[in-house]
Amino acid sequence: MINQNIKIAVDAIVFGYEKNVLYVLAVQQKYGVFKDRWVLPGGFIKDDESLIDAVKRELQEEAGVGVNYLEQLSTFGDDVNRDSRGRIISVAYFALVNPQNFILKADTDAKDARWFPVNQLPVLGYDHNEMVKLAHARLKAKLTYQPIGFDLLDDEFLFSDLENLYCSILERDIDRRNFRKKILSFHILKETDKLVKTSSSGRPGKLFKFDKAKYDQLLEEDFQFEIKFA
Amino acid sequence: MINQNIKIAVDAIVFGYEKNVLYVLAVQQKYGVFKDRWVLPGGFIKDDESLIDAVKRELQEEAGVGVNYLEQLSTFGDDVNRDSRGRIISVAYFALVNPQNFILKADTDAKDARWFPVNQLPVLGYDHNEMVKLAHARLKAKLTYQPIGFDLLDDEFLFSDLENLYCSILERDIDRRNFRKKILSFHILKETDKLVKTSSSGRPGKLFKFDKAKYDQLLEEDFQFEIKFA
DNA sequence: GCAAAAGTGTTACTAGTACACCCATGG
C-alpha cells in the first residue's frame, strides 16, 4: 500500500455560556514548539480509535470536560504547513457544554485549561483562531434552525435565560413577546411549577425544561425548528 | 512525535443532472480487493498536497472530470474497519458538474467511469453508499438556501430547465408561477435575448444566465437566497 | 411605593399560497 507521511489529529471548539457571555475552552501547552501557548484541546488519534472517541478522550484528558452536544465541523488540511511539526491534518469538532457541570482541570498534556470569552480570545497556536471563527459562525447559524441553545443552559431554566442567550450570541435585540410566542408555539418546552428569582428584586419566573422526547417525535413528522428575528 | 498507522484519503460524490435525472459518478476499480467493484472516485493524498487538490487530481485522473462546485462534506473515520486494507480515514467532498462539459474517461486507477442515476445506484465498495446518501441530503437541503442548481445546468438555460431541476431533485411539484416570481425577485438572473425551443413543438423560451457577480454583491448586503415550497 | 424582572394581546404588514387563461410555435 501507498506510503504516506501524514498524521491525523482532532481538535475541539468547545463553547460554554454563562451570564450573557459566550466562552471558548482553550488549554495551555505543556511541551513542544508552542509550549505555554494557548490552543484548542485536541491531539492525535490512536490507531484503533474512532474520530469521535478521540475527541471525547482528549477533552476528558486535557480539561476534564464532558459535552452536551458534539458534531463534526470541518477537516483542516489544505494548508500543508498548518503545523510546524510536519504534515498534520486535523478534524475539528464543534461542542457545546454547560460550564457549571464540571470543574476545569488540566490533566495529561495540558498545563492549564481556561474559558476565554469568544470576543477576547488570545492568538492561539496553529490555525486554531480560524477554527474558532468557523465554529462561531456555525453556532450562530444553528441557533436559528436547531434547538441547540438548551445544551448551553442548565437543565431547568428561565425563559429570560433562553432569551438572553439568543440575544448575546446573535448580538441583537429580540422582542420578548414574539420570541416567547414563537418558542412556545413549538411545544418543545415542559413547564415546571417551580418559581425562582435570580436577582434580589423582581418577580420570580417559572422554570422550563427542554422536552427532547417531544422534539424527537416532532422531527418524525417533518417539524422544522426555525426562528427568525426582526 | 507520535507513531500512527493511519492513512488518509479523499473521496468525491459528484452529481450531474440531465433531462430530469440526477446522476452520481462512480468508477470501477482496476486493482485490489474490490477489483471490478464500483466505488466513488477518490484515493490517497500525497504528502505535500492539499485536500482539495487531491480531490481535483483524483477526479481528473480517474474520470477526466472538472467540477463547477466543490465543498467538503464530511470526514469518515468513526468505523475503524471501514476499509479492509487497514485504518483509513476519508475526507468526502461534494461536487456538482455539468455532464455535458466533458467526456468521461477512465484513466489511471480506474477501469471504467460511469454515471448512475442516484436512485438506481449499485452497491458500492467501502461505506460509499452512506457517503452518497449524506451528499444527496446535503444537495436537497442546499438547493433551497444556496443558488447551486446553476452549477448543474448549462451556462444558459430555460426557466423550465431550472424548474424541472428543482422538481426532480426535490421530488415534488412546484407551482411554476410562484417559482418564477420568487427566483426573479432575487435579481440574480440575466435575461438574454435568445429564444430557443427544446422539443419540436411549443413556444420557444428565453434563455437565462446566472449572474454570479450580482449574487456575490448581494451577499455583501446580507441578502439571503431562500426558496420555500407549498 | 418604588425598582426590577416576569408575563401577556392586538393590529398592521409582508410573504406565501392557490389558482387558470392566453401566447407562440410546428405539424
Next chain:
DNA sequence: CCATGGGTGTACTAGTAACACTTTTGC
C-alpha cells in the same frame, strides 16, 4: 386548428413585526 410548452396576475391566507401595560416580588 390542434398539441405542446412558455409566459403571466390576482385574491386569499398565514406568519412576522411592531408595540405597552400589568403583575409579582424585595427593599
